[in-house]
Amino acid sequence: MAGAAPDFWWRKADWRSAALRPLAAVYGAVAAHRMRHAPRVPVEVPVLCVGNFTVGGEGKTPVAIALARKAREMGLNPGFLSRGHGGAHGGLHRVDASGDDAAMVGDEPLLLARAAPTVVARDRVDGARRLIGEGCDLIIMDDGFQSAHLAMDFALMVMDARRGLGNGLVLPAGPLRAPLDEQMRHADALLCMGEGDGAQDVPNRFERAGKAVFRAAVQPVNVDDFRGRRVLAFAGIGNPSKFFDSLRSAGAEVAVARPFPDHHPYTHAELQALLAEAEAQGLALVTTEKDLVRISTGTGTGAALREKILCLRIEAVFSGQDDAARIIEQTISRGRERIGRSGRD
Structure with a gap:
């Protein structure tokens, strides 16, 4: 979802969310029906979905990249599947990390394509x-949990531990993409990103349901580039404050912070x-890396300014040493079981 998320989504429900509850009830009913009844088409390899309950900002992309790297260490050949949100490409396209434009394929697919083969497709089954x-034996689907018509063997839901689920209401009254109960019914595990107790009842509910709860954090990679520096930081991502906090944790002094809407197409001006x-x-x-991708692959003037803009690189690190491997192993096991059943039918 492009654009800036309303601030009231991330606070206790007030008159604004109350006024939108009738629309939220309709949206939620449609979203729940779609999740419950939409056909899910199986494919011949295991499928791992990295999704979230709410609109943007949880850190799905670095998590997906971390999982792909672990899969490669395990001898697998993973590939990313994305809808290419923010891009104008309307069909099926294998992303070229060095030659494609973020305006066409989206910013996140360009980051994913640096780690593994990446396809953007409106029809995810075709993708x-x-x-x-092309030889991929594990598909990691970045988003698409609520809407893709592709059968998933394992759905990992990423939640920001500090923001949680905001006011806990469904769009447009709150940030939830569908009613929480319906989403939990289709989820297999929860990944809490960072520190905080924004929605502690969610991991508790997962554990009571016998579903795994993992923890991870986004950590800066090039810390030495920022330690002790005074910076003007800007970001057009789902949760800009998380980026500003990452800079502070890297030792930078954020003298000025400029947030922009998610997937913002920066003008030269x-x-x-x-x-x-x-x-x-x-x-x-x-x-951020995501913003810099949009700037670098945009207009010639934007690309020329690229050399004057620094970038804080980040990675997702799981709290448990074997957590990423466990997620992949469960996906592979369920996928093989599903494929075996279909072969016997």
Whole structure:
């Protein structure tokens, strides 16, 4: 979902969310019906979905990349499947990390394509078959939990531990993509990202249902580039404050923080204004990898400014040393069992 999420979604329900409850009831009923009854088409390899309950900002992309890296260590050949949110490509496309434009394929697929073969497709079943045809033996689906018509062998739900589920209401009254009970029914495990107790009842409910709860955190990679530096930080992601906090944890002083809507397409004028503000105050200009992908593959002027913008690189690190392997092993086991059953039918 593009655009800035309303602040009231992440606070205790108030008059604004109350006014939108009738619309939320309709949206929630439709979303629940779709999840319960939409056909899910099986494919010939295991499918791991990395999804979330709410709109944006939980850290799905670094989690998906971490899982793909672990899968490669385990001797597998994973491939990413994405709808290409934020991109204009309307068909089926294998992403070229060095040559494609974020405006066409989306920013997240370009990051994914650096780690493993990545296909963007409106029809995820067709996209999965394309990856299988290119030799992938594990499909990691970035998002699509609520809507994709592809059978999933394991659904890992990523939740920001601090923000939790916000006011706990369904769109447009709150950030939930569908009623929580319906989403939990289809989920296999929960991954709490970071520290906090924004929705402690959610991991408790997973554990009572006998479903695994994992924990992980996003950690800066190039810490030495920022320790002790004063910066102007800007970000057009689902949860910009998480990026600003990551910079602080890397030792930077965030003198100015400029949030933008998720997947924001920066104009040359905006970038020039940010650069001028940073230079006037003696600050380093820094953004996220996802934002930098959009800037670098955008207009020629944006790409030219790329050299003046620093980037904080991050990675998702699981709390348990074997957690990523456990998730992949369960996906493979369930996928093989499903494929074996279909072969006997």
